[in-house]
Amino acid sequence: MTxxxxxxxxxxxxxxxxxxxxxxxxxxxxxxRVLYVIVLLAIxxxxxxxYLFSVMAAFKPLSEIQGDRAWDLPSHFTLxxxxxxxxxxxxxxxxxxxxxxxxxxxxxQVVFSLLGAYAFARIQFPGRDxxxxxxxxxLMVPNVVTMIPLYVMMSRVGLTDTYWALFLPxxxxxxxxxxxxxxxxxxIPSEVIEAARLDGCSELGVLRRVVVxxxxxxxxxxxIIAVIFSWNNFLWPLIATSSxxxxxxxxxxxxxNSNFAAQWNLVLAGSLVALIPMVILFVLFQxxxxxxxxxxxxxx
Amino acid sequence: MTQIxxxxxxxxxxxxxKTAADHRTNRRRTLTAYGLLAPSLFGTVVFLGIPVILVxxxxxxxxxxxxxxxxxxxxxxxxxxxHEGAGHALLVTFYYFLLNIPFxxxxxxxxxxxxxxxxxxxxxxxxxxxxxxxxxxVAMGVVWQWIFAPxxxxxxxxxxxxGVTGPDWLNSPGWSMPxxxxxxxxQYVGYNMLFFLAGLQAVxxxxxxxxxxxxxxxxxxxxxxxxxxxxxxxxxxxxxxAIGSFQVFDSVYVMTNGGPGTSTTxxxxxxxxxxxIGFRIGAxxxxxxxxxxxxxxxxxxxxxxxxRRTVYEMx
Numbered sequence: 249m250t251x252x253x254x255x256x257x258x259x260x261x262x263x264x265x266x267x268x269x270x271x272x273x274x275x276x277x278x279x280x281r282v283l284y285v286i287v288l289l290a291i292x293x294x295x296x297x298x299y300l301f302s303v304m305a306a307f308k309p310l311s312e313i314q315g316d317r318a319w320d321l322p323s324h325f326t327l328x329x330x331x332x333x334x335x336x337x338x339x340x341x342x343x344x345x346x347x348x349x350x351x352x353x354x355x356x357q358v359v360f361s362l363l364g365a366y367a368f369a370r371i372q373f374p375g376r377d378x379x380x381x382x383x384x385x386x387l388m389v390p391n392v393v394t395m396i397p398l399y400v401m402m403s404r405v406g407l408t409d410t411y412w413a414l415f416l417p418x419x420x421x422x423x424x425x426x427x428x429x430x431x432x433x434x435x436i437p438s439e440v441i442e443a444a445r446l447d448g449c450s451e452l453g454v455l456r457r458v459v460v461x462x463x464x465x466x467x468x469x470x471x472i473i474a475v476i477f478s479w480n481n482f483l484w485p486l487i488a489t490s491s492x493x494x495x496x497x498x499x500x501x502x503x504x505n506s507n508f509a510a511q512w513n514l515v516l517a518g519s520l521v522a523l524i525p526m527v528i529l530f531v532l533f534q535x536x537x538x539x540x541x542x543x544x545x546x547x548x
Numbered sequence: 549m550t551q552i553x554x555x556x557x558x559x560x561x562x563x564x565x566k567t568a569a570d571h572r573t574n575r576r577r578t579l580t581a582y583g584l585l586a587p588s589l590f591g592t593v594v595f596l597g598i599p600v601i602l603v604x605x606x607x608x609x610x611x612x613x614x615x616x617x618x619x620x621x622x623x624x625x626x627x628x629x630x631h632e633g634a635g636h637a638l639l640v641t642f643y644y645f646l647l648n649i650p651f652x653x654x655x656x657x658x659x660x661x662x663x664x665x666x667x668x669x670x671x672x673x674x675x676x677x678x679x680x681x682x683x684x685x686v687a688m689g690v691v692w693q694w695i696f697a698p699x700x701x702x703x704x705x706x707x708x709x710x711g712v713t714g715p716d717w718l719n720s721p722g723w724s725m726p727x728x729x730x731x732x733x734x735q736y737v738g739y740n741m742l743f744f745l746a747g748l749q750a751v752x753x754x755x756x757x758x759x760x761x762x763x764x765x766x767x768x769x770x771x772x773x774x775x776x777x778x779x780x781x782x783x784x785x786x787x788x789x790a791i792g793s794f795q796v797f798d799s800v801y802v803m804t805n806g807g808p809g810t811s812t813t814x815x816x817x818x819x820x821x822x823x824x825i826g827f828r829i830g831a832x833x834x835x836x837x838x839x840x841x842x843x844x845x846x847x848x849x850x851x852x853x854x855x856r857r858t859v860y861e862m863x
Contacts, residue, residue: 284662288669291659292676295738299679301702302691313694319702356587364588373581379589385844386596387788390795392819393836396829397602398595420591424788431780435750451580465746480684482798502686512690519687526682531675 306330306516313512329517333504338492339518342500346479347525349414349496354474356419358467364421365429366455370441380430387423391483399487413488414496418478425470432466433459468533479526497522600840606833613827624834628822634835636810637818638842640725644814645793645846647729653785655737657778660744661770674745677738685735689802692731693718721811724804728812732799736792740785747781748774783854787847794843815839 308322333339482498504514611617628634695702696717704714797816806813823832
């Protein structure tokens with residue numbers, strides 16, 4: 249165990265010599281490289297194509313969506329779907345509500361989960377395993393299970409149909425994020441943390457100076473998860489709020505579908521608008537993930 | 549190893565306290581730990597723990613939220629199996645789980661291996677793979693409904709080109725669940741790939757160098773180095789994937805609404821139908837408790853399996 253741990257820490261410090269993509273130049277390397285690119289492009293196509301269809305459909309009138317072949321370009325290219333959701337519905341308001349709630353939930357979840365995950369992963373204290381098992385069992389609680397009691401509880405204290413209802417259940421961190429971060433923090437070599445402690449670092453100091461910098465990829469990942477979860481969360485906002493001023497994107501989009509008839513055109517236009525911030529954010533974070541790996545000396 | 553798989557923290561085990569100073573340090577550490585845990589502990593107890601206790605209580609009640617609840621003992625549990633088809637829904641849920649998890653995990657790992665290289669190109673492809681996960685499930689359900697539509701759908705139009713008449717996928721009891729599973733794999737495989745990528749990037753490169761010096765082939769390196777070191781990631785992906793599978797709802801709701809017949813009526817669908825349509829809070833709660841119990845058992849089995857060999861013994 250000791251040998252393993254030290255080999256890991258050596259690798260962390262001496263990884264400037266990371267191998268390049270393919271260590272041995274061989275005759276078939278060019279062919280392999282081409283095959284590799286083709287396979288990647290094929291995978292990308294599988295994931296993008298259905299989405300392309302729905303993006304195109306967002307610019308089609310409803311009649312064309314219902315009857316047409318998906319790969320046809322819109323014959324009547326129209327922005328009407330977008331105009332409708334912003335003028336006849338308060339889509340701008342939905343966007344603002346969703347953004348606010350998402351920011352609050354994400355900051356809370358990431359900070360509080362990190363604190364908890366560090367305690368579970370790196371501090372030996374009485375009751376740790378029992379509490380952690382409590383968390384794990386909470387991880388297995390189906391979301392739908394807690395909805396009814398949660399609604400009853402919230403309405404008893406008069407918090408339903410308020411902003412509080414939208415973020416309170418999620419802002420303190422989730423067992424999921426704690427589990428995720430704990431797994432990562434546990435993989436940090438003990439020597440690094442023990443050295444910081446011996447140098448007189450407090451637990452918070454260890455967390456801030458050692459764990460947070462090393463854990464940047466997982467913090468980024470947890471942030472993405474929190475943002476996406478909150479941005480697309482549906483069932484709870486639907487139950488917890490009723491006034492139009494508190495409506496969030498997911499509920500708004502679903503309402504396009506269920507109000508009277510299925511307005512697939514509005515659903516698709518709305519979900520396209522809702523998707524754009526997520527994609528921008530993900531692309532930015534993706535860069536961060538790659539950079540943080542580079543900074544830790546893993547490559548270049 | 550009575551400690552649980554996840555708690556395998558022998559390197560963190562503090563030496564038994566010997567002096568007064570040790571005791572002080574230990575107490576300070578304990579207080580720090582509880583301080584760090586306080587916010588998440590509060591949130592989890594209030595917004596998860598208490599609701600779970602309440603749902604247990606509700607499962608013994610006959611209650612429609614309007615009239616006062618009545619204590620009925622275990623009759624909700626008997627009713628859901630005899631009248632509400634809980635047994636069938638459990639089978640349907642297991643079927644979905646079996647369709648979903650092996651493929652999702654295998655593809656996610658394969659994709660992560662392919663994309664575990666730095667570069668602008670792989671970055672773009674990664675974003676493409678995660679794109680479905682970023683979209684709201686309601687909208688994706690609509691897209692798949694439409695792609696698998698019987699006559700105008702993309703799939704059947706393509707099949708027609710090669711002379712095959714495709715089935716009415718979502719309205720056929722045999723195909724509805726595989727299509728729902730396919731849509732879910734498509735939506736979540738990129739997301740799971742991210743975890744494998746994070747895991748792969750934590751593998752020390754020196755291990756590969758050592759393996760290469762020892763003459764290990766690519767396949768050997770994968771099975772002897774990569775896979776063992778990915779074990780914690782694998783555990784995470786499998787456990788969360790299984791838990792997610794047993795709670796599948798959004799896509800089923802949008803694509804099939806549990807049908808045709810009861811061919812896609814998973815447990816969560818049945819809970820929803822009882823609780824939010826029929827307002828049988830007691831029955832819905834009893835179903836929730838049953839689902840909870842099943843998820844617990846499946847998760848424990850996974851932990852047990854993954855606990856058999858620990859990660860670092862392989863290195």
